Structure formats: C-alpha cells, structure tokens
Amino acid sequence: MSACAALLISAPASGSGKTTITAGLARYHRRMGRRVRVFKTGPDFLDPKWLESASGQPVYNLDLGMVGADGCRQLLAQAAAEADLILIEGVMGLYDGTPSSADLAIALGVPVLAVISGKGMAQSFAAIAFGLARFRDGLPFYGVLANRVGSLRHAELLQQAMPADLRWLGHVAAETALSLPERHLGLQQPAEIDDLDARLERAAAAIATTALAQLPPQVEFATPAATTVVPPLLAGKRIAIARDAAFSFIYPANLDLLRAMGAQLVFFAPLADEALPAACDAVYLPGGYPELHAATLARNHTTAASLRAHVAAGRPLVAECGGMLYLAEALTDVAGECVAMLGLLPGQARMQTRFAALGMQVVESEQGVLRGHTFHYSTFATPLTPWRVAANPDSGKAGEAWYRHGAITASYMHAYWPSNPQFAAALFL
Template sequence: MLVAGTHSGAGKTTVTLGLLAALRRRGLTVQPFKCGPDFIDPTLHRLVTGRVSYNLDPRMCGPDFVRDCYARHAAEADIAVVEGVMGLFDGGAGSSAALARLLDLPVVLVLDARAMAESAAAIVKGFAELDPRLRLLGVICNRVGGGRHLDMLREAIGQHCRVELLGGLAREADFVIPERHLGLYMGDEAPLSAAALERLATEVTAAIDLDRLLALAATAAPQPVPAPSFVAVAAAAPRVRLGVARDAAFCFYYEDNLALLAAAGAELLEFSPLTDSELPSGLDGIYLGGGYPEMYAGQLADNRAMRDTIRRWSEAGRPLYAECGGFMYLCEAISDGEGRSFPMAGIFPTTARMPADRAVLGYREVTLTAPGLLGPAGSRLRGHEFHYSTIDPMPDEIERVYRLADGRAEGYTRHRHTLGSYLHLHFGASPETAGHVVGWCRASRGETGCRREGIMA
C-alpha cells in the first residue's frame, strides 16, 4: 500500500510510522519505502522496522529501476508500505499518484480532520474521483477530536463516498518529530524511544481497523520479481575497499547507491570523520555523503587528525567522491553565519557559508564533460539538490566536470581523482555508474605511493 496525504503536514509520516510499528508488532515482516528523494523519512522507517527503507523516485531513477527496486525488496516481506510525498497529486512525474500508478499500488489517504466534519466527505470524494486509474483503499483521519467527531466523519464519508473510513487518530495521539532546516530529525537522533514507538503502535492498533486494512491490501496484485538486470553481479576482478563516512554529520545516502557499489565489487567500510582519527586500513576509495556538517562543524574542526588524513589522501591522487555536506567538509572552512569559521579539510579553495537566503532545491540532470570517477565524458547522470549553504566563488582554475541541464558548470575536481559537488546523484538513474566508481578505485591502485606519503589507509 501507499500512504498518501491530502497535503503536506496532514500526518502521513505519523500514520506511516504507526502502521509500520503496529504491523511489526503483529509479527509481520514489513518492507518500508519512501516516494521521492528524501533521506530523512527512510531513517525513521528503518528505526521502526529494522529494515532498510528504499527511495522510489521514477523522476530521478526512471520507471524500470523503480519497478525493479520495489519488486525485489517487497518480495522479501509480508507487506510493503510506501510513504508518499507532499499531497497525493503534488509533484507531477514525481508525485505519490504517479508512483501508485506505476506500481499499481492501492492508496491509503490520510486526512487532517481537525475543524471539519461533513466537509471531509467533499475532500475524500474529490481525491477518490480525480484520477480513476488510482484505487483508494481507504481513509485514515488524523487529529480527530473524539468519538462523536469520528462518528460524524464516518457518517459523512460513508454517505457520500465509495471509500471506507478505516479509523482515526486522536489529536492527543499526534506524534510530533522536531524539525530543523533540512527537515525532520534523522532516525538515530529523533526522540523516538522504544516506549514512544510502542505507544504509537498501541494508538494505531486501537484506532485503525488493521484487519480490514490488511484484507484490502491483500487484493493488490504482487509485482513480478524481475531478473537481476540493474544489480550487477560483482566481477571476478579483486574487490575494492571503499570507505563510507557514516555518523551524525554524514548520514545522507541513497541505499541503492551503496547496494549497487557493493554489487559491483566494493567492500563498504564505515568510518566517522567526527570521532575517528584514522581511516579504515587498506582503502581504495572514499565516499563522503551529505548530512549536517554545519551542525557539527566545531567537532569536525577539532578532529584535525582526520581532516589532515583526508587532505593527504586527496593530494596523493586517491579516489574521493563527496556530495553536498561531504563537499562542504572538503572546503577550507565552514562559516556558521554568526561570525564563526571552522577549518575543514582544505582541499577546495573556498568557504561554505550558512545560512543562505533560501534553500536550493530541485532535481538535476548532469552530463560529464571529462572522464573520471563516475564514468566517461558524455555520461548523463541524475540526482537531487537540497541545501541552505552557499560557497564563495570557486577559482576558475578548479576544473568543473558537470554540465547541468540549465548550462551551469559544477562538479569540482582536484588532484585528478577528487570530485566534490552539491548534488546527490542516484546511481539507479545510470546503474553502470557504480561499476565505473569501483573500476576507477581498482585502477588507481599502485598509481600513487600513498603509504610512502604517510596516509594511514
């Protein structure tokens, strides 16, 4: 099923987390997914289910990869629950409705019912009839004022709509997860204790007819599991060791990127730029994802041993790929907007500054203008950009290897094999990219005397 809202803020994350917790409590293996490019909701899904949550974004990855990803992972579970994005029909080709049509997913509609009664039926009727290709499984009302209010909603929806009201969560059960500038707190940071999740599961079990929901969901046609076309089988060539920065400052990764890299022959070894003084031993490449380096700039600056190690790695010509927050870490400094500046790895001669006047947000398509870590010149890649920081003008002598669809040049390179960018690329859009990364790391072995340079890796 796909859980969609009538609008952003209707409560679909609360309902999704509650359903995940309640279904897992029943002993079901629940596979979560997230519609769109969001990094944060999948970490909450994983916290609740204990399973990796995957992004399903046809606009970014293309329909074939999305079908493949959904079918493979859903087949491993008793039930698949997809959290939508924004309102059901918002977002065009990247909308929840577009994904539901692509995967033939029945939709559970979340309606914020506070301050309305009979009018709820008009909203539900509109959502149910706007696109006849969609199958609305049922409605869950959020922020219900009490038993009488729920009865009024049930009567109105039952009288005017051919859609069932599956239940309603009380206002008192509203589950608030604090937000910050890039969205909700991550799963590992959010105040979602085991007791809080248990309480949410109890609320959902009491308020929603789960038996009926499961019976309706069981009528959805299972997706055929395709032959493994996008997840490549690792070649017989020696595997490479790829260091992946993973901590509170660097936590934004598309799980499919990591899976594709592993399938292409990479052994993934996590390390923390916040707390580790050395890289894992024997690395052939480094992947610095996005996250919140600006929130931990002081701690990153204090870890001079790691900053120096990363800088020497780059100067030695070893493969290093950094996205968004990882790219900020490779700059000379991060300025927090309050007059404080924190030294970073110093690979790119610029400063990342917080906050910008407004967020930079949107899907991106790039063409590589030179061969490198991600593939040959002319390769076309897709991803997403979302950040509040800006960088000071990058010197002209720093090569740009991305040409964006709007003509801008981005994708900055240093020391032959270091690539930094504000873009989060999704390798599912061009699955051969993972093979290029692994091949580039493998080919770089022996090119440089990194151990003679004193790099502990």
C-alpha cells in the first residue's frame, strides 16, 4: 500500500474548465519540484495530451467500465509509489454517465475538487456547490474552486454565499488566454498550439494564488490482491505503429501491454511519407485526424506503397477509426471534396458535422470480451460483412462493426487492450 496526495477535479458540466485547471495544477506543482502523475477519467485521447504536456509524464485513463476497478487501482498504486501528487481529471459533470466521476471517486476514495464557473452567477454559485457536495452520500468532497470570475468583488459575492462547511479554495479570473482551443472531436492537440507553454504557465500562475498551491490530503492506494500475469504471446514480434498528428489516439496502456507480451514497438509517420520500419511483423494504424490531412496522405506514396506491400504479403494490419478511414477507397470531407485513400479496405468514408456514434463498446470473441469506446464524426459505407459486431454494454444495442479483409482487421471501436490481452495478441498474429 502506498500513500500519496491526490485529488479528482470535476465540475457541474463539460466546458467548466476542468482541463485548464488540472493542467495548471500539474504545471504549478511540477514547477515546485514535485513529482506529479495525472490521470483522465473516461476514454478520452485529447485531454491527456494537454495533461501530459503540463505534467511531463504519460497520462493514463481511469474508467470503472473500460479499465475495471482493479485496473484503476493497479495504475494508481503504481503512480502513488513514485509520485508526490496524483491528479485525476473527471469527465463531463461530476454525476454524469455510468459509471460517473463520482462513482470513481467513491470507489477509489479520492477527494473531489469541484471547479464551478462563476460566469453570470452570484449566490446561485453556492447552490450548485451545495448540490454537488450533498447529492450523493459517501462522496469524499474536498472543496470548491470558482473559475472564470469577473473581479475581486465578484469572488467575494461567491465566497460569502457558500455554506460554512464547504471549503472555499479560491478563484481563477476570467481570462481568455487560459482557455484551450477546440475542434470537432474536442481540444486541439498541444503540438498545434504555438504558445502552449505560455498558456500552461499562465494556468500555473493562476493556481499559485489559490489554496490549491498546497498539497491536498494523502490517500492510501492499495495494490489489488489479484494481479494478472500477462503471457508472452507476442514474443519476438515487431509491430510498426503510425504516430503523428494524423494518427495519435493511442492509449499508453495499450503500448505497455504489447511490450509486456514481448513485442518490439517501432514507430513511423505517414504524414512525413515514411516507409514502414524494416522487418515488421504487424502494423497498427490508430485513430486520429486523417480528415484534416487527407490531401497530404493522398500524396505520400512511400508510406502507401509500404502499407500495400505489407498487406499483400499477408501480414496483419490493425486499424481503428481514423486508421480505418485511411485504408478506405476514398474520404469525403464536410464540404463535399473527395480524396482517394489507400484503397486497401472496400468502402467510402464521409465526414459530417455531427457525431455519428458515441459511447462505450464491448465485443465478444473466442478469447472473451474486449472493452473500449467509440466517438466519430464520419460514416463508412462498405460491402464487407462484419466479422464481429460490438454492443453498448449499458443498453445492449448493436454497436460498431469489426471487419476482416485479408490481413486487415478494422473497426471504428477504440479498444482498450488490457481488458483482454489474449484478444489483443490475436489481432497481431
């Protein structure tokens, strides 16, 4: 068992500033010389990139459904053994979703910080804080931070209205420069922001003026009694993974699992027109933003030729979401412009302005259940018959199709491979 200061940062709703505040906390305490580990609640890929930039450490996902309670405890126990502070950014509002951020906080015993936007409010701010703290018995509620506050007088009004038994942790002024830019799948990627470091430093400076400059309470994190021993199912296998601005939606835990199973991981950048690394046994094309780089991908013949040769040789290729769009015959953007893709998977992909699917997914196989999620703004019309069809674990409704076409396995589903190592290994064999 390891003890570490820890805090789960939540809010009444999405858009309240959780990511900015969490990044500011991570950068401030890192600047103070503390070892900070940050986690993200839910299956998000984009918020973790900002949090990694702020903390200087990989950011892993915590989700009671996708990762499992024991998986979450294992990750936190490992972090607590080496960190001075653990921060967990919540998802949506504190009580939203099944499981919710509140469910996670209660299961793990991590105190909750509520980040509440004060914009357009005075005394009603306190009513929201009261509701978040009292809505569910057993929630380890730590305190409240007022975000987007208009002035010192505004902050005084908010604080004066607070119940005496709710901890006021300070306020952050409404400053546009602290906000993080967004696009259709969420936040922009940090590598695209010229003033990234300056934004993080401003967020850290804002935290320095609050009570959050002090470490939160210590939490005891126990390693689960039963730990799964991962068999070396991929020993000696060399797996090439696309990784650049177009293909960046990769769970660190997935890479850890491949390495634990004995695989050697090598990386290549399709946007730079790089060929596959030599002597690859398998390829992984993760999700990302191929639609933003479709013209460049269409011109990059070196990457295309090496991927075609790989598939023609009958070697496995696993593609998720954006990776699957890259394999399609063509991709049409929201303006109606059609760009030829690799043509390795029969079908046409089309972007739209509204998301096409969102939610948790499970898929059955001979190896058992594999868990993950889906979130995309495109559709894929294909004559292929699905090899497997995932389902929503809550409603039981049919979810994303999995396709098998020669050496290719492709789906919109973003799989969390540690949920079923045997299934994951089989994809690459």
